[in-house]
Amino acid sequence: xxVPAVLRLELSASRDSSYDIVLEPxxxxxxxxxxxxxTVALISDNHVDQFYGDEVARTLEQAGKTVHRHVVAAGExxxxxxxxxxxxxxxxxxxxxxxxxxxxxxxxVVGDLAGFVAASVLRGVAFYQCPTSLLAMVDSxxxxxxxxxxxxxxxxxxxxxxxxxxxxxxxxxxxxxEKTFREGAVELFKHGLLADEGLADAFRNxxxxxxxxxxxxxxxxxxxxxxxxxxxxxxxxxxxVRAYLNLGHTLGHALEAHSHAYAGAxxxxxSHGEAVGYGLLFMAKLAAQRGYKxxxxxxxxxLAWLKPKPLxxxxxxxxxxxxxxxxxxxxxxxxxxxxxxxxEHIGSPVLxxxxxxxxxxxxWRYLLNYAQGIYV
Amino acid sequence: xxVPAVLRLELSASRDSSYDIVLEPxxxxxxxxxxxxxTVALISDNHVDQFYGDEVARTLEQAGKTVHRHVVAAGExxxxxxxxxxxxxxxxxxxxxxxxxxxxxxxxVVGDLAGFVAASVLRGVAFYQCPTSLLAMVDSxxxxxxxxxxxxxxxxxxxxxxxxxxxxxxxxxxxxxEKTFREGAVELFKHGLLADEGLADAFRNxxxxxxxxxxxxxxxxxxxxxxxxxxxxxxxxxxxVRAYLNLGHTLGHALEAHSHAYAGAxxxxxSHGEAVGYGLLFMAKLAAQRGYKxxxxxxxxxLAWLKPKPLxxxxxxxxxxxxxxxxxxxxxxxxxxxxxxxxEHIGSPVLxxxxxxxxxxxxWRYLLNYAQGIYV
Numbered sequence: 001x002x003v004p005a006v007l008r009l010e011l012s013a014s015r016d017s018s019y020d021i022v023l024e025p026x027x028x029x030x031x032x033x034x035x036x037x038x039t040v041a042l043i044s045d046n047h048v049d050q051f052y053g054d055e056v057a058r059t060l061e062q063a064g065k066t067v068h069r070h071v072v073a074a075g076e077x078x079x080x081x082x083x084x085x086x087x088x089x090x091x092x093x094x095x096x097x098x099x100x101x102x103x104x105x106x107x108x109v110v111g112d113l114a115g116f117v118a119a120s121v122l123r124g125v126a127f128y129q130c131p132t133s134l135l136a137m138v139d140s141x142x143x144x145x146x147x148x149x150x151x152x153x154x155x156x157x158x159x160x161x162x163x164x165x166x167x168x169x170x171x172x173x174x175x176x177x178e179k180t181f182r183e184g185a186v187e188l189f190k191h192g193l194l195a196d197e198g199l200a201d202a203f204r205n206x207x208x209x210x211x212x213x214x215x216x217x218x219x220x221x222x223x224x225x226x227x228x229x230x231x232x233x234x235x236x237x238x239x240x241v242r243a244y245l246n247l248g249h250t251l252g253h254a255l256e257a258h259s260h261a262y263a264g265a266x267x268x269x270x271s272h273g274e275a276v277g278y279g280l281l282f283m284a285k286l287a288a289q290r291g292y293k294x295x296x297x298x299x300x301x302x303l304a305w306l307k308p309k310p311l312x313x314x315x316x317x318x319x320x321x322x323x324x325x326x327x328x329x330x331x332x333x334x335x336x337x338x339x340x341x342x343x344e345h346i347g348s349p350v351l352x353x354x355x356x357x358x359x360x361x362x363x364w365r366y367l368l369n370y371a372q373g374i375y376v
Numbered sequence: 377x378x379v380p381a382v383l384r385l386e387l388s389a390s391r392d393s394s395y396d397i398v399l400e401p402x403x404x405x406x407x408x409x410x411x412x413x414x415t416v417a418l419i420s421d422n423h424v425d426q427f428y429g430d431e432v433a434r435t436l437e438q439a440g441k442t443v444h445r446h447v448v449a450a451g452e453x454x455x456x457x458x459x460x461x462x463x464x465x466x467x468x469x470x471x472x473x474x475x476x477x478x479x480x481x482x483x484x485v486v487g488d489l490a491g492f493v494a495a496s497v498l499r500g501v502a503f504y505q506c507p508t509s510l511l512a513m514v515d516s517x518x519x520x521x522x523x524x525x526x527x528x529x530x531x532x533x534x535x536x537x538x539x540x541x542x543x544x545x546x547x548x549x550x551x552x553x554e555k556t557f558r559e560g561a562v563e564l565f566k567h568g569l570l571a572d573e574g575l576a577d578a579f580r581n582x583x584x585x586x587x588x589x590x591x592x593x594x595x596x597x598x599x600x601x602x603x604x605x606x607x608x609x610x611x612x613x614x615x616x617v618r619a620y621l622n623l624g625h626t627l628g629h630a631l632e633a634h635s636h637a638y639a640g641a642x643x644x645x646x647s648h649g650e651a652v653g654y655g656l657l658f659m660a661k662l663a664a665q666r667g668y669k670x671x672x673x674x675x676x677x678x679l680a681w682l683k684p685k686p687l688x689x690x691x692x693x694x695x696x697x698x699x700x701x702x703x704x705x706x707x708x709x710x711x712x713x714x715x716x717x718x719x720e721h722i723g724s725p726v727l728x729x730x731x732x733x734x735x736x737x738x739x740w741r742y743l744l745n746y747a748q749g750i751y752v
Contacts, residue, residue, distance in 0.1 A: 081461045085526070092528040120496070123523060123534045124613070147499060150461070152468040158499045159535060237500070 027169035032063030037101035043114040045074040101126035107133035108140040115146030119161030134184025138224040143232035186273035191227035252279030254326035274308035285363040293345035320364040403545035408439030413477035419490040420481040421450040477502035483509035484516040491522030495537030510560025514600040519608035562649035567603035628655030630702035650684035661739040669721035696740040
């Protein structure tokens, strides 16, 4: 299949603001046709760079562009004020000007970091997302959220800065480590729950894997990206429906933060995806308790596929309060009130701000019983 | 006069984006009525804070708001990545959330710094400009340019982030040092040249001074702010007519940078305003040489009022090339071509990108002869 799939994202908040999401096999060899700028800063991490850095730089140079390549260390630690400041300074020394572009070639970390650089260098230059992980493809590359971490917390600093285009080469999924793939699978599953039941069942297909092939992924990816694009296009700066994307994330963030704070002595920190997986089960139970359609079975089946690491052994059925501090710190908390995203049924999320302590404790007991192996 | 003057700035680039510029004597005691947010970070510098910090904090607290006060050192050095990072972290530790607001109480440095903090903390919160210098009132507080400096240059990092309102207490001009007042006077004169001949003659009035009084300033300030607001409203992100605001600044920036680079041995660096003053004379001569209306006399008279420090003694009538490197570094240079803003006549600026070396050298000789005292 050589015909690219193109989704167009129209942002209702801004005039004349729309951009294309292009999916195409081997797009990394044809990037220049979507990037008119003649001077580009190509930002990647050392993992992705070793696979694709040379190819992408060569493609752009062969189209006559001046390419300044910068490689950061793979991993969340690169989303720091220090790396950000260093990148900005080196881009200026390269001679970047307002007609230049920044290209993010990598996963979520590279996209978030390079995006904030693009948003703020010279008060903003053109920006292209070339996501190489499943997570970046279906989630973080779409919607313009950019940001870095500070010691006080993750993504507390950044900008909404929409890319000029999202350019996806589905072939690069082949080199994605299984562990990294599963991180993206959780967000894809979540998008399915929010808007597309078939997508929520994608994990059951044996081709749902890094080597699933271009044909398979050219069907699945646009569906997942469409869910994100539809929500973002209605709410560019997270004042309303964009909060639906936090499905499973409120408890997930708390579990993730807790698992890092208490790591050690046999307790390995949860990945973001694992924590959100647990968060989705918690959400499903909260929803079922309210009489909404019960999706706990589907989430349990997804978790059987995901196989998350165990929860920390200091979490027990009767100590939900241990997580309360982490819930309060979540930056989506406004005016001290926690808004939970629940599903009335697949495709119909709602924001609920009157969840009672007893409801939370009941869903928590269910989650802990599951995690301790009673239901599996 | 107790009726506030209100200008409304409508930004054509964004839907639903407009904000008020409110001018009122003693507005610092009534700020709360324009700021609905209940938690605010009040950012000022140590000079302004000693005059007005307590009054403003008390006004806001008496209206029931939680006020977190942060004071940075007065001066350009506070527009650094380090001060920026420290402010962000302390705001997070204060517990700022997305419904909080950042208030800049001060001149251009505080406005630029606090504005970039507001633009990027939690990906953007509400922002209020309370300018206390003439420069900040007529220029930097309007239009949403925020930013900080890096060792490679000034304002190379930042965001376009429009304030929710610009709140001007004209009374505070009384405490403005004469030197600081003159910096703002240059931009006010420039705004006059761009759009309002009466404003360009304001410097001739004896009341054109920090103690000119509320009545006088409530007439002059809205005129100067209207010029800026009109231009910005047509061009939020400096793609077109906003470049007119660089009148006098292209050479001005180069002179300023050069004077800092070669300071010492009896040569005192030029202030920004002094450098722009010289830049305006250079511009007037370039324009006159092209057959546009000759405004050199008016600029000479303004310079006689401004009394800028002498140019560096390594600048001579025949070494314009010394400044070339500084001109090229200017971030308004796009694709290596310098665009000069010239006046066809007062109220009618044009962008010109075909200025020849011989024209520049001729205007330079004129400027140097003037600066060396031949024409004064």
